[in-house]
Amino acid sequence: MWNLSIEYIYLISIILFIIGLKKLGHPETARKGNLIAAAGMGLAIIVTLFTPLEGASNNYLWVVAGMLVGSAIGFVAAKKVLMTKMPEMVSLFNGLGGACSMLIAIVELNNMGPEASLGNAQGLTTIFALFIGSISFTGSIIAYGKLDGFLRDTLVLPAPQFINTGLLLVIIAYSGYLMTLPVVDFNLTLILLALSLVYGVTFVTPIGGGDMPVVISLLNSFTGLGAAGAGLIYDNKVMVVGGILVGASGTILTILMCKAMNRSLINVVIGGFGSSAKAVGSSREEIVKEATPSDLAIQLKYASKVLIVPGYGLAVAQAQHTIHELEQMLENEGVNVRYAIHPVAGRMPGHMNVLLAEADVHYDKLLELEDANKEMQSTDMVLVIGANDVVNPAAKEDPASPIFGMPILDVETAKNVTVLKRGMSAGYAGIQNQLFFGDKTKMLFGDAKSSINKLIDEVSQV
Structure with a gap:
């Protein structure tokens, strides 16, 4: 009973x-x-x-x-944890989930009796949980390092495609060998563990920082699959179903993120951008026009429609509450203010949505990529705050650009564009943003939170 x-x-x-x-x-x-x-x-x-x-x-x-x-x-x-560090925390916790599956598999391999063999369904499931859990663990640690910055461009693998393909084939062949043995040799399984941990490192290391949102969702699906494998080991149905749900949702999210970047998953995993991209030439004359808080405040107060494009720089400046205050002030003046959200803005899937939700920005004000682009031409002012690659016209104009073909927010079709940024540095993809030199673009340099506070003061005085 x-x-x-x-x-x-x-x-x-x-x-x-x-x-x-x-x-x-x-x-x-x-x-x-x-x-x-x-x-x-x-x-x-x-x-x-x-x-x-x-x-x-x-x-x-x-x-x-x-x-x-x-x-x-x-x-x-x-x-x-700060909102800027949320992607790192997600990646780290995801890695710990993979480590759990890995440790469960190790314990079960060690506990197998002297007559046990891996040449059955139970053995295959255990090897699968060990392999997937190990990839998720070390891969997530490397992703954490890239997101945090201390591993960015510090480790370069020669011919990573060949290394990863060769190592994967070795792991598959070695797993097959272990399953042919009459009894389990725990010491030999530790070699498989070491190979799997190394593969997790070599798998993520070549992938550029600009692809990290896709990598995070992919590793999340791996963790789910590892949990499902661990559930099969213990015949625990809730672990199996929970793992399958996480694995399936992570896979779907990965596909959606790749679609948002107009790239295949194979292209992301093998080709990744952001790790070694070089500056791409442009026919635009590189003349920067600076805005002042007082002039911008006048434009904002007397605009009919304003779109705000948030990016990682907004999170770094912790300016989400400040921009919400500016939004409310402009709304009180009769201005229609909404936010244009790119699917891969920030450092993880949904980063900007979480950031703005923390500041109590109503979800009805968030426009997805296609809906936002439909509104651009009728928008009086677009404020780009900390976003870079997701508004870079090189994605449409320059076939040599590493982000060419990626759908972007077409902010240049708006009547006016102002970019709030500390300086002229490149984005996470490692290339200069040609938007900065557009005919309709002006730059408001400085810390985003400080600049927005100045705008609030100026708008209140207009």
Whole structure:
């Protein structure tokens, strides 16, 4: 009777996962969806702890200690992490999820009896969880380093395509060899572990910083697949379904991100941009026109329609609350203010949406790429704050550019454009933004938060 009740409770947990994931698809219900999914996970954990398991009677102290330590780390991280560091935290936590699958596989390989073999479904599942979990772990650590900046352009692999392809073939062949052995040799499985960890490093290292949003979603799908493999090892249905949901959603998101960049996943993984891009020539005369806060304030106050394009620079300056204040002030003056969101703006999928939601910007004001481009020609002023590659005309004009073909926000079709930026530095793709030299473009140099505060003061005095 108890075993049947466990299955029903697991089913409830799975249903909560699905409902939570569904609600995460819309900004208005995302917070509730997160709580629902968390409730499902909490329920699954509690039931699992009270499920009879042979040989597990002495493990509760370790389990409870692990839960307390993990909860404390998660609570402190959630409270302390800056919005600019959110992508790094997501990447790091994702890597820890992969490490869990990897460690589960190692423990199971070590616990296999002297007569056990890997030449069956259980062995294949364990090897799969070990391989995928290892890639997700070390790959996410490298992604964390690239996002944080300390690994950017510091490690270059010669012929990375050949290295990765060769290493993958070696791992597949070696896994096949292990499955042909009559009994499990744990020491030989450690060699597979080492190869898999190295592959995670070589897999992500060649990929440029501009492709990190795609890499994060791809590694997230790997973590889900690793969790599903770990669930199959223990015949735990909630782990299997939860892992499949994460893996499937991560894969779908990866495909959508690639579509937003007009590139194939193979092109991203093999060709990546942003790691070694060189300056691309342009026929534009490189003359920069500077704006002043007072002149820009007049244009904003008497505009009918204003579009704000947020980017990573907005997050760095922690100016999301300040821009929301400017938006509200202009709205009170009768100006229609909305935000144009590019799918790969920032350092992770949905980074700008999360950033603006933190400042209580209403989701109805957020326009996706296609909708925003339809509004550009009738827009009096576009404020580009910290965005770079996602508004670079080189994506349409220069076939030699590493971002050529990527859909961008067509801000140059608006009546006026002002870029708020510290200087003339290139974006994460490593190329100069030709928007800066456009006929309709002016630059307002300085820290974004400070510049927006000046605009607020000027608008209030006009």
